[in-house]
Amino acid sequence: MRYLKAKIAYDGSCYHGFQRQNNAIAVQQVIEDTICELTGEEVTVNGCSRTDTGVHAREFFLSFKMENPIHCEGFLRAVNNLLPDDIAFLSVEECDESFHARYDCKGKEYEYLLFNSRAKDPFLKNKAYRYTYPLDEKLLDKAAKQFIGKHDFKSFCSADCTKENTVRTITDFSVSRNGDMVSFKVSADGFLYNMVRILVGTLLYVNEGKLTCEQIAELFDKKDRTKAGVTVPPQGLYLNRVFY
Amino acid sequence: MRYLKAKIAYDGSCYHGFQRQNNAIAVQQVIEDTICELTGEEVTVNGCSRTDTGVHAREFFLSFKMENPIHCEGFLRAVNNLLPDDIAFLSVEECDESFHARYDCKGKEYEYLLFNSRAKDPFLKNKAYRYTYPLDEKLLDKAAKQFIGKHDFKSFCSADCTKENTVRTITDFSVSRNGDMVSFKVSADGFLYNMVRILVGTLLYVNEGKLTCEQIAELFDKKDRTKAGVTVPPQGLYLNRVFY
Numbered sequence A, B: 001m002r003y004l005k006a007k008i009a010y011d012g013s014c015y016h017g018f019q020r021q022n023n024a025i026a027v028q029q030v031i032e033d034t035i036c037e038l039t040g041e042e043v044t045v046n047g048c049s050r051t052d053t054g055v056h057a058r059e060f061f062l063s064f065k066m067e068n069p070i071h072c073e074g075f076l077r078a079v080n081n082l083l084p085d086d087i088a089f090l091s092v093e094e095c096d097e098s099f100h101a102r103y104d105c106k107g108k109e110y111e112y113l114l115f116n117s118r119a120k121d122p123f124l125k126n127k128a129y130r131y132t133y134p135l136d137e138k139l140l141d142k143a144a145k146q147f148i149g150k151h152d153f154k155s156f157c158s159a160d161c162t163k164e165n166t167v168r169t170i171t172d173f174s175v176s177r178n179g180d181m182v183s184f185k186v187s188a189d190g191f192l193y194n195m196v197r198i199l200v201g202t203l204l205y206v207n208e209g210k211l212t213c214e215q216i217a218e219l220f221d222k223k224d225r226t227k228a229g230v231t232v233p234p235q236g237l238y239l240n241r242v243f244y
Helices: A027-039 A072-082 A137-147 A195-207 A213-222 B027-039 B072-082 B137-147 B195-207 B213-222
Strands: A002-010 A056-066 A087-094 A107-115 A149-152 A167-178 A181-188 A237-243 B002-010 B056-066 B087-094 B107-115 B149-152 B167-178 B181-188 B237-243
Touching: A027 A056, A027 A072, A027 A087, A072 A087, A107 A195, A137 A167, A137 A181, A137 A195, A137 A213, A167 A195, A181 A195, A181 A237, A195 A213, B027 B056, B027 B072, B027 B087, B072 B087, B107 B195, B137 B167, B137 B181, B137 B195, B137 B213, B167 B195, B181 B195, B181 B237, B195 B213
Parallel strands: A056 A237, B056 B237
Antiparallel strands: A002 A056, A002 A087, A107 A181, A107 A237, A149 A167, A167 A181, B002 B056, B002 B087, B107 B181, B107 B237, B149 B167, B167 B181
């Protein structure tokens, strides 16, 4: 038996997230079916993360077992030729039997892209969230720093979140602008369900004067999802980097 | 009655071209239905061009008549809010009754994007054609110059082309590289059915040693579609500029 580690990327527009679903197409299913088509083996790939419907990954890791002796380079080329255009294997290598893409993950960086313009760009469909009000990226960068550190993020995860432990450590959070595109980059040791999208929505509340920078700190103690900002749409969200 | 000229842009991935079809969704239909939803009027929009299924437009002009007195600025905002994310109105203005987006068009510039890499980029799905062989953009730029001038492009249009007159004047044609992305830009007073995609396919024949620069000139006289290169896929093609 071989143990493999793969780095992949995908445009999530057409998929119901990474994890296999009973009644919708997910990235995991497409990859497993493609490997089976190539090798005849029914393989289960372990992903480094779940992602929501419509969320993208610029870097995402898989671990899986396979019998087939095909060279990593040949496997990479063949699987990319068989996969649809919106899922790509970037690299494949042999790894230690003990490696697990999810359990060994030490942290992740997400980027949220917001197109801050009254004009409409049809080529950003499914790629960025259009926000037409004026946005003060310097204020939001200052506000984002309030989230850095070890906190209970109970107020900043979906009410459907089933995790008992909602304490996470955000190691970096910055907001910057490049022309009309505003980027929110956040790194942490782990993220709760919808957490990045609620953090960005909460910063938009600060932009709109519904919350002050100081009030953000108070939200940790409230442990109440309804006090934080809205959950912004998924299409602007990219899993950017995964740390091991 | 008001006469209006609109500049629009669209990502053609989801549409069967611009022109209204009986049994498939085209950009024209979506725009006419949206204007009807907004104003209650059944409007016919005249487009500057047909585009093929999957082809994009960064700039495309419409002319149409409308009774509704809504201000151009208000119309622009409202129609953009109602249209899907992949079709955008960029500007709307009153125009002369005599203006017709297609008949008054003096020429167009198309760009074809080719992603020249063995790596796969999932975010280029429907946005560029991936070509994995080495490509010599300097050679192809030199070859592209052979097409400039007034020629009979009978060899370079689809066999389904119904135009009697296949003489067109190419005013500029250049090939350049930016990293892994190769851009083919061609301007002419008019284009025949599939012409840009066949011109690019013919340049790829030059890249692959199937044709020399000198043999391109001979193809004009042959007036035989089968002597030119393949028709490259539509997803890399952008209507870039329209001249009046």
